[in-house]
Amino acid sequence: MLPEISPDKPVFRCRKNILSSDAMKPQNLLQPRPAGLYCPPGDFYIDPVRPVERAMITHGHADHARAGHGHVLATRETLDIMELRYGAGFAASRQPIGYGEPLQQDGVTVSFHPAGHVLGSAQIAVEKNGLRIVASGDYKRHPDATCAPFEPVRCDVFITEATFGLPVFVHPDPMSEIRRLTASLTQFPERAHILGAYSLGKAQRVISLLRAAGHDAPILIHGALEKLCHYYQEQGIDLGELEPATVEEGIEDRAAGRVVVAPPSVFGERWTRRFADPLNVFASGWMRIRQRAKQRGVELPLILSDHADWNELTATIRETEANEVWVTHGREEAIVRWCELNGIMARPLNLVGYEDEAE
Numbered sequence: 001m002l003p004e005i006s007p008d009k010p011v012f013r014c015r016k017n018i019l020s021s022d023a024m025k026p027q028n029l030l031q032p033r034p035a036g037l038y039c040p041p042g043d044f045y046i047d048p049v050r051p052v053e054r055a056m057i058t059h060g061h062a063d064h065a066r067a068g069h070g071h072v073l074a075t076r077e078t079l080d081i082m083e084l085r086y087g088a089g090f091a092a093s094r095q096p097i098g099y100g101e102p103l104q105q106d107g108v109t110v111s112f113h114p115a116g117h118v119l120g121s122a123q124i125a126v127e128k129n130g131l132r133i134v135a136s137g138d139y140k141r142h143p144d145a146t147c148a149p150f151e152p153v154r155c156d157v158f159i160t161e162a163t164f165g166l167p168v169f170v171h172p173d174p175m176s177e178i179r180r181l182t183a184s185l186t187q188f189p190e191r192a193h194i195l196g197a198y199s200l201g202k203a204q205r206v207i208s209l210l211r212a213a214g215h216d217a218p219i220l221i222h223g224a225l226e227k228l229c230h231y232y233q234e235q236g237i238d239l240g241e242l243e244p245a246t247v248e249e250g251i252e253d254r255a256a257g258r259v260v261v262a263p264p265s266v267f268g269e270r271w272t273r274r275f276a277d278p279l280n281v282f283a284s285g286w287m288r289i290r291q292r293a294k295q296r297g298v299e300l301p302l303i304l305s306d307h308a309d310w311n312e313l314t315a316t317i318r319e320t321e322a323n324e325v326w327v328t329h330g331r332e333e334a335i336v337r338w339c340e341l342n343g344i345m346a347r348p349l350n351l352v353g354y355e356d357e358a359e
């Protein structure tokens with residue numbers, strides 16, 4: 001027998017409650033908070049910018065992977081990289097997770113998938129009651145021999161970065177950029193080619209590309225890159241012969257006609273002046289903008305990015321088949337507009353604390 005309907009207990013309210021408990025709303029599964037992207041039912045953050053109890057980390061770049069969390073879940077490589085950078089005590093506890101291995105966290109299913117950004121980088125898929133959100137972290141689609149290639153994951157909501165989220169940003173072929181460097185080495189055999197590249201990811205990728213282009217001479221590396229380069233080599237990534245670019249008698253001769261890889265911060269510093277007639281090379285997606293190259297005194301700008309360009313961003317959004325897109329760190333407006341024109345709901349996420357230092 002059906003219960004009697006009284007005016008103070010309307011049935012539709014009951015119905016609404018049932019609906020809202022069954023169907024997950026995206027903002028109830030992941031939401032931006034001052035500390036970062038938070039999952040209320042799982043009680044964890046993704047790439048938090050402040051110390052939190054439970055963190056899931058997409059990759060080892062300093063703006064995503066910070067020290068001081070209670071528990072950290074990440075790929076083994078990302079955990080190793082965090083330890084190399086911050087020391088063994090970077091978190092109270094840690095847990096490695098492999099690509100494609102589902103894990104239950106308080107009724108939320110979590111899985112990590114390759115992002116093609118740097119070694120160990122991952123997109124994090126979060127799923128509950130049939131709703132799946134993918135937080136892609138930083139990613140790219142261009143080939144990169146130093147990390148696993150990006151795998152598109154079908155989802156309802158896709159969270160995308162937008163570092164190069166303007167149609168003007170279309171990255172050139174990486175090998176054609178590297179050949180400009182090998183051509184310069186042939187043209188200027190007496191000059192040390194000081195190659196500025198960020199220490200995690202870009203430095204190893206540029207060395208790997210040089211090897212693929214047939215450059216087999218020893219490459220000199222700045223002390224700040226040693227640990228990470230050696231870690232990549234331990235993981236089976238072939239970087240060829242590397243030598244420390246330490247201060248010593250005869251470094252001028254040793255570096256002539258050679259590539260010396262260093263963090264971009266060395267440009268304009270005394271460190272570069274020990275090399276004979278140094279030629280400044282900078283590998284960055286920002287080298288598309290001439291003014292940036294000029295400001296840093298770069299003679300040979302190489303447009304080489306570990307972030308998706310405009311075409312990769314829009315193609316990836318389509319491949320995920322998401323009907324809603326949240327856009328973060330970068331040029332949110334253009335991607336949001338593109339989504340709207342293509343019938344996909346979109347909004348900027350306005351997360352703070354993520355820089356483009358790795359570019």
Ligand SMILES: [Zn+2]
Binds near residue numbers: 059061064117138358
């Ligand atoms: Zn990054």
